[in-house]
Amino acid sequence: MNKNATQPELAIKNWLTLEAELASNYPDSVNQIYQGEIDGMLLKGVFSQAEMLEVKQRLDNAIDELESVRYGATLGCVLMAAGSDKKRYFQGADNFRNKLKTLFNTNFEARLEAILNKISGGRKVEVARENDDWVYTPATVRFVYPNLGGMVPHKNNDFLENSYYDRLNQIAKMVDALSYFIIIDKPEAGGDLVLYDFPPEESMTLTKDLDLEKCPKRYITPDIGDMIVFHGGNIVHQITDVTGQNIRITIGGFLAISKDDQKILYWS
Numbered sequence: 001m002n003k004n005a006t007q008p009e010l011a012i013k014n015w016l017t018l019e020a021e022l023a024s025n026y027p028d029s030v031n032q033i034y035q036g037e038i039d040g041m042l043l044k045g046v047f048s049q050a051e052m053l054e055v056k057q058r059l060d061n062a063i064d065e066l067e068s069v070r071y072g073a074t075l076g077c078v079l080m081a082a083g084s085d086k087k088r089y090f091q092g093a094d095n096f097r098n099k100l101k102t103l104f105n106t107n108f109e110a111r112l113e114a115i116l117n118k119i120s121g122g123r124k125v126e127v128a129r130e131n132d133d134w135v136y137t138p139a140t141v142r143f144v145y146p147n148l149g150g151m152v153p154h155k156n157n158d159f160l161e162n163s164y165y166d167r168l169n170q171i172a173k174m175v176d177a178l179s180y181f182i183i184i185d186k187p188e189a190g191g192d193l194v195l196y197d198f199p200p201e202e203s204m205t206l207t208k209d210l211d212l213e214k215c216p217k218r219y220i221t222p223d224i225g226d227m228i229v230f231h232g233g234n235i236v237h238q239i240t241d242v243t244g245q246n247i248r249i250t251i252g253g254f255l256a257i258s259k260d261d262q263k264i265l266y267w268s
Contacts, residue, residue: 015218016041020115020227028121030264033178033231034257039195040220040230046115046182047225051105056185056249058103059141071239072145072247075099077137078268079164086134086164093137100138108251109138112266115227116255120264123257128265130167136267137253141184144191144239144248151239153196153212156232156254172256172265179232180266181252183222188244193220193228196236229255 016026020043023029032038059075066073067081074081076099077092100108109127116125128136144150159165160174168174197216219240222228230237232254242248253268 014038015220017044018042019044020046023115023118026119029119030116030123030178030229030255031121031257033229034173034176036231039235040228041119042220042222043115043227043229044223045225046227047111049224052184052224054105055103059184059249062099062103066143071148071151072143074143075141076139076268078140079136080159080162082164084163086130089164090130090134090136093135096137096140097135112138116264116266119229123262123264125264125266128168128172128256128267138266138268139251139253140268141249141251142181144187144242144250146187146190146242146244146247148241150190150241153194153236153238155234155236157234168256168265168267170259172258174233174256176231176233177254177256178229179237179252179254180227180229181250182227183224184249184251185246186222186224187242187246187248190240190242190244191248192240193222193230194218194238194240195220195230196238198236228252 014037016029016038018025018041023043026032026041029038029041033040062075066075076096077089079089082089082092097109113125127138130136156177156179157175160169165174195218196212197218220228239248253266255264255266257264
């Protein structure tokens with residue numbers, strides 16, 4: 001997909017782009033995204049480029065730990081991939097939380113929670129858990145390799161009926177939940193986040209009949225250290241094919257407001 005070609009342009013009037021230090025100017029924006037008042041936001045400089053360069057160098061030494069996927073590879077357990085094997089997933093989550101302490105000089109969860117607290121509307125921010133012993137993984141590192149087609153169009157609401165989401169569906173408002181990711185390294189070209197502007201009745205279920213080329217769309221291109229938070233639950237989105245030599249590397253997952261409206265839970 002060529003973003004320079006002539007295509008209908010999506011006017012996301014409520015997309016915010018701002019420096020991370022100004023996030024507190026939008027103190028309830030997580031809830032505003034839920035409500036459809038904001039489609040998403042790009043927070044610049046959540047991590048410095050120097051910090052992410054160090055993370056990238058450490059990831060270069062973790063090649064043997066990667067799991068191959070269609071678009072490239074992942075590091076860290078993925079709830080959807082674990083399926084019904086919850087014990088295996090939560091063991092992997094515990095291991096990955098420890099892995100994050102070696103990848104980042106700073107506490108990744110603390111940095112993430114600090115920025116989310118600025119936009120949480122006063123809700124407590126914490127990693128989702130099933131019980132005191134079983135804590136979800138806070139994020140997954142995703143490697144999108146060049147010339148593999150990127151990540152296909154999808155929306156997260158389509159996966160909520162799977163059994164691995166049973167507990168999250170009990171404790172959180174999973175319908176229309178949010179996605180988040182932070183750029184560790186960016187490609188030479190491609191790897192953009194694309195948001196499609198389908199009418200709600202057309203995007204309820206993705207089918208081959210949806211014409212992606214003719215659909216109005218918006219390309220979002222964050223820089224290294226920037227963080228995206230957007231309405232991944234109900235906006236059809238994809239990552240375009242990566243070109244050049246560099247791999248697109250991100251760390252991220254999902255956000256949901258708890259059923260009692262007191263917390264923002266995050267996981268991957």
